[in-house]
Amino acid sequence: MKFIAPSNELLQHLLTVNGAIMSKPLIPILENFLFDIRGGQLTIYSTDLETSMTTNMAVESKEDLRVAVPSKMAIETLRALPDQPVTFNVDNNNFGIEVVSNKGHYKMAGLDGVDFPNLPEKSGDGSFAVPANVLLRAISKTLFAAGNDELRLNLTGLYVELMNDSVNFVATDANKLVRFTRKDLKPGVEHSFIIPKKPLNLLKTALPNDDTPVSVDYNKTNVFFTFGNTQLICRLLDEKYPDYKAVIPLENPNVLTVSRGDFLSSINRISIFASKTTHQVRLKITGSELQISAEDIEMANEAQERMNCEFEGEDMEIGFNARFLKDMLATIDGDQVQVRLSAPNRAGLLVPVENEKDEDITMLIMPMMLNNY
Amino acid sequence: MDRKIVHIDLDTFFVSVERLINPALNGKPVLVGGSSDRGVVAACSYEARAFGIHSAMPMKMARQLCPEAILVRGDTAEYSKFSNNITEIIHENVPVYEKTSIDEFYIDFTGMDRFFGCYKIATELRQKIMKETGLPISFAMSTNKTVSKVGTGEAKPNGQKEILAGGEKEFLAPLSIRKIPMVGTKTYQLLRGMGVLWIKTLQEMPCELMQQVLGDNGNLLWRKANGIDNSPVIPYSERKSISTERTFDKDTIDIKGLKGVMTGMTEKLAYQLRNENKLTACVTVKIRYSDFNTFTMQACIPYTSLDHVLIEKVNGLFDKLYQKRMLIRLVGIKFSHLVQGSHQFDMFEDNVEQIQLYHAMDKLRKRYGRDAVSRAVGMDYKMYGMNPFNGKESIK
Numbered sequence: 001m002k003f004i005a006p007s008n009e010l011l012q013h014l015l016t017v018n019g020a021i022m023s024k025p026l027i028p029i030l031e032n033f034l035f036d037i038r039g040g041q042l043t044i045y046s047t048d049l050e051t052s053m054t055t056n057m058a059v060e061s062k063e064d065l066r067v068a069v070p071s072k073m074a075i076e077t078l079r080a081l082p083d084q085p086v087t088f089n090v091d092n093n094n095f096g097i098e099v100v101s102n103k104g105h106y107k108m109a110g111l112d113g114v115d116f117p118n119l120p121e122k123s124g125d126g127s128f129a130v131p132a133n134v135l136l137r138a139i140s141k142t143l144f145a146a147g148n149d150e151l152r153l154n155l156t157g158l159y160v161e162l163m164n165d166s167v168n169f170v171a172t173d174a175n176k177l178v179r180f181t182r183k184d185l186k187p188g189v190e191h192s193f194i195i196p197k198k199p200l201n202l203l204k205t206a207l208p209n210d211d212t213p214v215s216v217d218y219n220k221t222n223v224f225f226t227f228g229n230t231q232l233i234c235r236l237l238d239e240k241y242p243d244y245k246a247v248i249p250l251e252n253p254n255v256l257t258v259s260r261g262d263f264l265s266s267i268n269r270i271s272i273f274a275s276k277t278t279h280q281v282r283l284k285i286t287g288s289e290l291q292i293s294a295e296d297i298e299m300a301n302e303a304q305e306r307m308n309c310e311f312e313g314e315d316m317e318i319g320f321n322a323r324f325l326k327d328m329l330a331t332i333d334g335d336q337v338q339v340r341l342s343a344p345n346r347a348g349l350l351v352p353v354e355n356e357k358d359e360d361i362t363m364l365i366m367p368m369m370l371n372n373y
Numbered sequence: 374m375d376r377k378i379v380h381i382d383l384d385t386f387f388v389s390v391e392r393l394i395n396p397a398l399n400g401k402p403v404l405v406g407g408s409s410d411r412g413v414v415a416a417c418s419y420e421a422r423a424f425g426i427h428s429a430m431p432m433k434m435a436r437q438l439c440p441e442a443i444l445v446r447g448d449t450a451e452y453s454k455f456s457n458n459i460t461e462i463i464h465e466n467v468p469v470y471e472k473t474s475i476d477e478f479y480i481d482f483t484g485m486d487r488f489f490g491c492y493k494i495a496t497e498l499r500q501k502i503m504k505e506t507g508l509p510i511s512f513a514m515s516t517n518k519t520v521s522k523v524g525t526g527e528a529k530p531n532g533q534k535e536i537l538a539g540g541e542k543e544f545l546a547p548l549s550i551r552k553i554p555m556v557g558t559k560t561y562q563l564l565r566g567m568g569v570l571w572i573k574t575l576q577e578m579p580c581e582l583m584q585q586v587l588g589d590n591g592n593l594l595w596r597k598a599n600g601i602d603n604s605p606v607i608p609y610s611e612r613k614s615i616s617t618e619r620t621f622d623k624d625t626i627d628i629k630g631l632k633g634v635m636t637g638m639t640e641k642l643a644y645q646l647r648n649e650n651k652l653t654a655c656v657t658v659k660i661r662y663s664d665f666n667t668f669t670m671q672a673c674i675p676y677t678s679l680d681h682v683l684i685e686k687v688n689g690l691f692d693k694l695y696q697k698r699m700l701i702r703l704v705g706i707k708f709s710h711l712v713q714g715s716h717q718f719d720m721f722e723d724n725v726e727q728i729q730l731y732h733a734m735d736k737l738r739k740r741y742g743r744d745a746v747s748r749a750v751g752m753d754y755k756m757y758g759m760n761p762f763n764g765k766e767s768i769k
Contacts, residue, residue: 149675174719247720278652278676278714297713321717345718345725366718369728 002089003037003061007101010057010086011078013044014071016230017053019202020046021071027117032068034116035088037061045119046071051199051234052119053206060085066113067095073108120233122224124217128162128187131211132227138169139200141180141361144327146197147173154239157194162187170244176324177244177364178331184358193218194241199234206230248364249347252340254313256285257353260337263290264329266305270294271322273303280368281322286315294322318344319368328363344370375538377482377491377514378606380521381499383459384509384530386476387416390455391445393507402442406432411620415447419530455506462502467494471606479518481606492535499533515541517602523552541600546573553597555590563587572598615642616657618705619754624663626700630753632688637751638706639687641743643680646708647735650715652676653708656683658690661703670694671707678716679723680731680748683708 014033025031025048034045043056067090078086081101089098095110130138139158147155152174161168167185171178203225207214217224218236225232270281274294284291290309295302318341329337334352341348350363383389387405392398402421406414412432424439435442456475463470469481480498482491495514502510513524515536523545528534536544550556550564550572563586569575575583575598583591596602617638625631635658646653657671670690677683687706695701716728737746747754 172720174721175717177720242721275712275714277712278717280714319715345728347718347720364720366720366723368714368718369716 001063001065001092002087003042003059003065004085004087005042005057005059006083007078007081007086008083010059011075013055013057014075014078016055016206017044017046018071018075019205020048020051020053020199020232022048029068029111029115030117031071032111032116033071033074034113035065035067035069036113037063037065039064045116047117047119049117050196051202051232053202053230053232054119055230057229065090066116067097068111068113068116069097070108070110077106077108120222120235122217122231122233123219124224125219126162126187126189126191127215127217128167128185129213129215130167130182130185132207132214133209133211134182134185135214135216135225136204136207136209138167138180138182139204141331142169142171142178143197143200143204144171144331145173145176145178145363146171149173153237154194154241157196157237157239158200159192159194159241159244161192163190164188170241172242172244172364175321175366176328177247178328179244179248179360179362179364181360182358183360191218192241193223194237194239195223195234196237199232203232206232247347248362249340249342249349252342252347252349254285254316254341255311256290256339256341257310257336258290258307258339260329260332260335262307263337264326266292266307267322267325267329270303270305271326273301274322278368279322280319281325282317282319282370284317285309285311287311313341316341316344317370318348319370320348320365321368324365328365332361332363374483375516377484377486378516378518378521379480379482379491379495379512379514380518380525381463381478381480381502381510381512382522382525382529383476384511385416385418386456386508387447387452388418388445389508390452391447392418394451398443398445402426402439403445404432404435404439404442405445405447408432408444408446409622411622417442455508458506459502459508462505463498466498466501469606469608471608479521479606482514496533515544515600517541517600518604518606519554519597519602520544520600522554523548526552542576545598545600546571546576548572550575550598553594555594555597560587560590560594575599614707614709614711615645615653616705616707617642618659618703620661620703621701624700624702626698628695631701631704632691633750633752634754635687635691635704635706635751636684636748637754638704639684640680640747640751641754642706642708643678643683644735644738644743646678646711647731648739650713651711652678652714652716653683654710654712655708656686656690657705657707657709658687658694659703659705659707660691660694660701662697663700663702665702667703668694671709673710676712676714676717679728681727 030048036043040058040061041056042059043054045054077099084102087100095112097108097110099106142158146158155173159170165186166181166183169180212227214225214227222233222235270292271279273296274281275296281292281294288309288311289306291306293304328350332352334354336353338351338353339348344367348365388403403418404414404421405416406412410433414428414430414432414435416428417426421439421442426435426438452475460472463478467480471479485491485494492514495512499510499512509531511525511528511532513521513528513534515521515524516538520536520541524534524536550569551561580592580595583595619634654676655671655673657669659669661667670693672686672690674686734746
């Protein structure tokens with residue numbers, strides 16, 4: 001059995017789906033791509049059993065074929081070749097694969113494609129469409145806030161909450177939370193699921209940054225993202241998401257408005273002097289002055305800066321983890337941001353002064369206990 | 374360049390302080406420690422040592438060995454005060470020092486030779502401390518910490534000693550292996566079983582053999598026996614853990630009561646954490662059964678200083694650890710992996726009211742003392758000011 005494909009195009013397709021392959025998987029065959037050719041159409045599969053990706057392209061082939069191809073070796077070989085048509089000869093008996101280029105031929109050991117696990121059937125309970133760039137934006141605005149703690153598995157993913165006329169994307173690690181709402185997405189039903197981090201990171205690299213429509217199909221166990229000729233399938237986290245709405249304060253009367261860039265660069269400088277384990281910085285707001293300070297008693301480091309701000313409310317002092325503030329300020333849009341506070345031991349909100357069209361972004365940050373209040 | 378390390382140790386520190394307060398104790402056998410049946414000797418005078426008494430010996434046994442010894446309850450606050458005075462004198466006079474316990478210091482005089490002569494400065498420092506505090510003190514100087522510490526032991530009571538560079542091995546050779554700081558009862562017995570009694574024998578043994586018998590510690594011990602120790606004098610070390618333990622007057626199997634005591638202990642330690650603006654990430658529970666078999670178990674947790682999280686963890690560890698259905702003699706709790714910092718609120722688990730309650734309780738304690746307020750189950754537990762096993766002050 002054999003087929004012929006342009007080396008560069010094939011390489012691009014392999015790279016698109018390569019991310020789903022684990023290094024050193026428990027089942028050795030998962031280190032391979034599955035090449036499935038039917039009627040001149042090559043479909044490439046990769047999977048780690050949690051996340052799977054597929055893509056397809058046209059190749060020259062007279063017969064159907066199903067073989068597992070070692071991923072690393074295939075990619076390295078194609079990458080090292082100048083663009084040209086390459087021929088793959090597959091031995092029917094031992095699934096040895098011979099790649100023939102105009103320079104010579106290269107042999108590697110393949111495996112019988114029959115042993116490759118089957119992909120989940122695409123059977124959606126529901127679906128909605130979202131432009132690729134909107135989905136990209138939703139992922140990049142939220143995913144940083146998701147947790148890493150395996151004891152709180154439900155917080156390690158992105159919570160997608162479908163409503164009749166909008167979609168909420170929520171991520172939190174219990175110390176910080178981001179809710180990103182798109183009002184132009186109208187799934188028409190109410191439903192929710194949690195997508196783990198890894199497939200979202202894969203999506204981030206695989207999605208084109210334009211308005212290519214992405215079809216999102218979901219059922220109880222899986223979600224399917226289909227765009228162009230690529231598909232990403234991932235298993236959902238079978239966990240209950242906490243009632244995040246209950247922790248978002250409605251009334252935070254003390255409103256601080258500052259330049260995002262200035263605030264961020266100030267935090268960047270001050271945090272160098274904060275404790276390396278807790279990253280605590282202290283914000284002290286008096287009138288229209290914001291004082292940012294940090295100290296590391298063990299290392300005898302300390303720093304303090306002052307900046308102008310607009311502030312409505314009572315003077316207050318509150319402690320935050322500088323890394324959280326940095327991540328949030330770097331992610332949020334707009335020149336001006338608002339920090340809405342109520343008390344030194346209650347959640348603070350970070351919001352842009354002006355939201356983009358059809359969008360609403362709310363970031364929540366839990367304070368650190370200051371020992372002097 | 375050879376280093377110049379001085380080890381300073383106050384002679385029978387607790388006893389000396391007591392004698393300063395009450396000169397009638399001079400020249401008599403004195404015991405410091407708890408007087409109950411379960412008390413142990415925290416310190417004893419040289420007169421008492423003549424009767425075979427040593428520190429950490431059960432008080433009951435000590436009383437039997439020397440019925441005429443005068444028993445003093447001990448006053449940690451007073452000892453701390455003297456210790457701090459001495460620390461201050463040392464701090465003013467030397468470049469680098471390390472305080473390893475309430476009455477022990479290491480000083481690094483390396484490089485001071487050119488100016489004054491290290492041994493001379495050390496002698497003057499000793500005179501100064503004796504003059505200003507009135508306490509007897511001994512020191513030894515050598516090229517490293519181990520040899521200096523052993524040297525101080527040899528210089529006592531109230532003496533001083535210099536072990537010159539190159540003479541370390543020779544100095545250690547005729548001494549008992551007991552004198553090496555690392556050798557405790559277990560190691561001593563093991564080595565005696567092997568027929569090793571003098572450090573000289575250790576020096577002559579191949580290092581590989583020690584490694585085989587004692588693992589990495591064997592290697593370290595061999596190096597120490599040969600007078601090799603490169604550990605530096607660490608100027609100031611942040612407290613790495615806080616702990617407390619309680620020996621019961623009578624061995625007990627009352628689990629409810631035990632848990633009450635442990636709740637009390639945890640509360641007090643947690644208050645101390647918050648008071649010093651620290652968080653812990655590792656909890657250890659220790660129990661000692663009536664047959665003196667001791668077991669510990671530890672667990673790592675996210676950084677915290679909150680009572681309810683810690684109490685739950687401590688109870689969980691205790692339940693896992695307490696398997697033998699046997700009388701318990703002692704329970705202990707330790708928090709380690711401490712970092713400077715304050716609590717990061719968790720939006721789902723923390724309850725603002727609860728944290729405000731801790732805050733209010735801490736305020737009460739700050740004002741009216743550590744025992745001013747506590748959970749009812751732990752009310753019986755009052756923390757002692759001193760850990761009678763190592764004589765170190767445990768809590769301010």
